[in-house]
Amino acid sequence: MNTYDLLVVGSANADLVVGVERRPGAGETVLGSDLVVHPGGKGANQAVAAARLGARTALLARIGDDGHGALLRGSMESAGVDTSGVLVGGAPTGVALITVDPSGDNSIVVSPGANGRLTPDDVRAAGELFGGARVVSVMLEIPLESVAEVARSVADGARLVLNPSPPAPLPDEVLAVCDPLIVNEHEAKVIADASGTELGATPEDWARQLLALGPRSVVITLGAEGALVADAAGSERVAAVKVEAVDTTGAGDAFTAALAWRLGTGESLADAAAYAAKVGAAAVTKEGAQASYPTAEEVAALCCVSPGTPPGPPAGTAGTTA
Numbered sequence: 200m201n202t203y204d205l206l207v208v209g210s211a212n213a214d215l216v217v218g219v220e221r222r223p224g225a226g227e228t229v230l231g232s233d234l235v236v237h238p239g240g241k242g243a244n245q246a247v248a249a250a251r252l253g254a255r256t257a258l259l260a261r262i263g264d265d266g267h268g269a270l271l272r273g274s275m276e277s278a279g280v281d282t283s284g285v286l287v288g289g290a291p292t293g294v295a296l297i298t299v300d301p302s303g304d305n306s307i308v309v310s311p312g313a314n315g316r317l318t319p320d321d322v323r324a325a326g327e328l329f330g331g332a333r334v335v336s337v338m339l340e341i342p343l344e345s346v347a348e349v350a351r352s353v354a355d356g357a358r359l360v361l362n363p364s365p366p367a368p369l370p371d372e373v374l375a376v377c378d379p380l381i382v383n384e385h386e387a388k389v390i391a392d393a394s395g396t397e398l399g400a401t402p403e404d405w406a407r408q409l410l411a412l413g414p415r416s417v418v419i420t421l422g423a424e425g426a427l428v429a430d431a432a433g434s435e436r437v438a439a440v441k442v443e444a445v446d447t448t449g450a451g452d453a454f455t456a457a458l459a460w461r462l463g464t465g466e467s468l469a470d471a472a473a474y475a476a477k478v479g480a481a482a483v484t485k486e487g488a489q490a491s492y493p494t495a496e497e498v499a500a501l502c503c504v505s506p507g508t509p510p511g512p513p514a515g516t517a518g519t520t521a
Contacts, residue, residue, distance in 0.1 A: 202331030203281070204254040204463050205456070208322065208349050209242025210314040210340030211260045211285070212293040213267035214448065214488055219298050222306050231298065237487040238274035239295055240314070241338045241364065244452035248492040250279040252478065254460040257332070259284035259325050261313040267292035274489050284328050289316035303444035303483060309340065317341045319348035329354055334463040336360040336455060339367055350376050360459040368393030371413060379416035379468065380409060381455055387419060402427045406434050416468055418458065420451065426476060428468045437472045440480035440501065449488025454479035477501050
């Protein structure tokens, strides 16, 4: 029997967020709102998002012995995440510097801090966590050699989900076990370029090209146009959910976590992606990353809205899957 529905291996950051009327250009200074500090990082975000939905979730990550690390641990534990794999020390806790404009779009600069010290040895030492996990989710805010060790550590019968963000060329051994590889257009282009492939004209083309590189399945997020899922049997579009966007920070992490969890329950890739789109949509209706993540009951309420009908004022609506 699996101890965990989902093991997340990745980053934990403090998100330092400032609202701006518009993001500055090169050499320009703009005034913003008061600084707000939220718990974040793609790994911690995914773990909290899955736990709030009801998944038995653990996180393997590294934080600093500082106030930001304490903030992160408290947020994860309050959501029900098993933090026995959260290591402390090596560097200060990672920090993400985030600006959010009135439309809810954001720009992010990350200082990795302790995330950059999560080593392959740390991954190998976490064998008990891997052995008890039905699905493992990983991203690229930790060293690539540690990601490769995660790919080697996934237990037989378990599934590896990878969102290569921030994007980087991936070793063949990592691509070969992705099920799915979750990318947006930019991430798809980086991976394709590294293989000497020029992306085709449509998301269906991109999916075929990425599958040819080795992943067992692929999910391409398309913003307001929804998502496309693909495997050896073919591809399928998944519709976006229309909501009034407040802050898109961390919504892609909520999408990935929900997708990974639902795949572990036995859902098809398309059904899991459709559920994940609803979770991502719910997340953008509130400020912050982890604080915005819905419970299963909140997702169910969002599911009852007619397709294409925003649950709120029609102005400023935006579709999201990531």
